[in-house]
Amino acid sequence: MKIQxxxxxxxxxxxxxxxxxxxxxxxxxxxxxxxxxxxxTFCAQPGTISDGSNGLIACDHINRWRDDLALxxxxxxxxxRFSVSWPRVMHADGSPNHAGLNFYLALLDALGAKGIKxxxxxxxxxxxxxxxxAGGWQNRETAYKFQAYADLVSRTFGDRVHSYATxxxxxxxxxxxxxxxIHAPGIACQKAGRQAAHHLLLAHGLAMQVLQKNSPNSLNxxxxxxxxxxxxxxxxEDQEAAALAEDFLxxxxxxxxxxxxxxxxxxxxxxxDAHPHIETGDMEIIGQPLDYLGLNYYTRGVYHADPATGFxxxxxxxxxxxxxxxxxxxxxxxDLLTGLNARYALPPVYITENGAAMKDQLRQGEVNxxxxxxxxxxxxxxxxxxVAAGVDVQGYFAWSLMDNFEWALGYEKRFGIxxxxxxxxxxxxxxxxxxxxxxxxxxxxx
Ligand code: GCO
Numbered sequence: 001m002k003i004q005x006x007x008x009x010x011x012x013x014x015x016x017x018x019x020x021x022x023x024x025x026x027x028x029x030x031x032x033x034x035x036x037x038x039x040x041t042f043c044a045q046p047g048t049i050s051d052g053s054n055g056l057i058a059c060d061h062i063n064r065w066r067d068d069l070a071l072x073x074x075x076x077x078x079x080x081r082f083s084v085s086w087p088r089v090m091h092a093d094g095s096p097n098h099a100g101l102n103f104y105l106a107l108l109d110a111l112g113a114k115g116i117k118x119x120x121x122x123x124x125x126x127x128x129x130x131x132x133x134a135g136g137w138q139n140r141e142t143a144y145k146f147q148a149y150a151d152l153v154s155r156t157f158g159d160r161v162h163s164y165a166t167x168x169x170x171x172x173x174x175x176x177x178x179x180x181x182i183h184a185p186g187i188a189c190q191k192a193g194r195q196a197a198h199h200l201l202l203a204h205g206l207a208m209q210v211l212q213k214n215s216p217n218s219l220n221x222x223x224x225x226x227x228x229x230x231x232x233x234x235x236x237e238d239q240e241a242a243a244l245a246e247d248f249l250x251x252x253x254x255x256x257x258x259x260x261x262x263x264x265x266x267x268x269x270x271x272x273d274a275h276p277h278i279e280t281g282d283m284e285i286i287g288q289p290l291d292y293l294g295l296n297y298y299t300r301g302v303y304h305a306d307p308a309t310g311f312x313x314x315x316x317x318x319x320x321x322x323x324x325x326x327x328x329x330x331x332x333x334x335d336l337l338t339g340l341n342a343r344y345a346l347p348p349v350y351i352t353e354n355g356a357a358m359k360d361q362l363r364q365g366e367v368n369x370x371x372x373x374x375x376x377x378x379x380x381x382x383x384x385x386x387v388a389a390g391v392d393v394q395g396y397f398a399w400s401l402m403d404n405f406e407w408a409l410g411y412e413k414r415f416g417i418x419x420x421x422x423x424x425x426x427x428x429x430x431x432x433x434x435x436x437x438x439x440x441x442x443x444x445x446x
Pocket of ligand 1: 023026168169172225296353399406415
């Protein structure tokens with residue numbers, strides 16, 4: 001199967017940016033060359049990671065990055081999205097770790113030499129453990145520490161970076177990490193989750209200030225994950241449940257960025273004693289203009305009213321699901337984009353992650369992952385449809401370059417367009433990777 005889009009589509013030209021994405025903790029390894037982070041601590045607690053694994057070696061990318069870069073080049077991408085490991089580049093006293101910074105400088109220079117644009121995420125969940133010991137994202141001070149880290153990185157990287165994202169998916173850091181506790185640091189408390197979310201958003205705003213000063217020519221923004229909510233039935237109760245779920249889970253992070261406030265429906269749902277403490281001026285810092293919005297899309301949510309919790313989620317009967325159990329629903333990406341465009345005054349949008357975990361099989365040196373390939377085809381088409389409907393989408397990144405540490409699910413779930421044999425660290429481009437590479441390479445100049 002080949003990936004195809006209408007010839008007239010902006011997505012079929014070189015003006016549209018295509019890339020692959022990774023994150024530091026999921027691929028780097030070489031944990032002994034950096035400070036411990038909250039994910040090291042979390043992985044060391046029994047029962048947190050489904051296969052009992054950790055990020056100590058991961059894809060050994062720190063040692064194999066030149067080979068990985070050669071793979072990236074073979075995929076014909078315009079851009080590579082990766083994250084910087086805060087505990088690798090800063091000592092606990094805030095001074096620079098030059099060995100860590102030099103790793104990223106070498107990577108950036110090599111990307112530059114190949115003409116591949118660097119999309120740099122500053123925070124993909126690997127908070128230094130010493131900051132968690134001081135309260136982590138529940139502590140307002142962490143937002144200012146993040147600003148200092150963003151300042152160090154952006155001064156060091158100079159003009160090598162095409163785009164910065166302050167945070168990747170604050171929903172996951174705050175909600176999964178502090179509110180329900182299935183991600184590091186494993187705290188399950190609503191007040192903690194909502195306060196962590198506020199401090200993460202404040203950290204984003206403070207970091208935007210230094211990025212716009214130190215790196216005014218890069219595209220500076222943030223990456224949110226969102227799953228649009230659909231009612232299970234057309235009853236008013238289910239429609240209200242779907243709207244509440246969206247506000248409570250996702251617009252909690254978007255509404256402050258674009259309208260300088262938390263969504264009223266979600267605030268009304270959360271008991272007053274779990275509301276975040278907000279200081280004067282915070283919402284204006286959070287809501288400053290973005291050069292772009294990054295969106296990570298995987299699936300939708302189907303919700304029904306639940307008197308106890310407000311909303312419950314179900315997978316529709318007969319739905320096609322990925323190895324994560326997530327419904328394959330490309331229309332959700334079109335609906336998400338058009339819905340956000342109607343609700344907010346959006347800057348240009350990049351799909352910074354989209355992809356699927358599937359049960360892959362390596363046979364005679366090949367992975368024939370037709371279901372993942374079909375997923376990419378249908379979701380690229382969904383982006384095309386959103387652009388045709390007037391949404392300004394300028395880029396798309398496949399998650400992920402290669403199989404890697406899938407957080408609480410360890411190495412059991414494979415999202416890569418490149419297969420990784422963890423015993424040997426051998427990389428094999430899957431059929432989906434070959435198809436994307438052919439499509440990226442076939443675009444017309446425009
Ligand atoms: C994400 C993460 C990735 C995950 C992916 C699949 O931003 O959620 O960036 O780290 O691996 O989403 O769950």
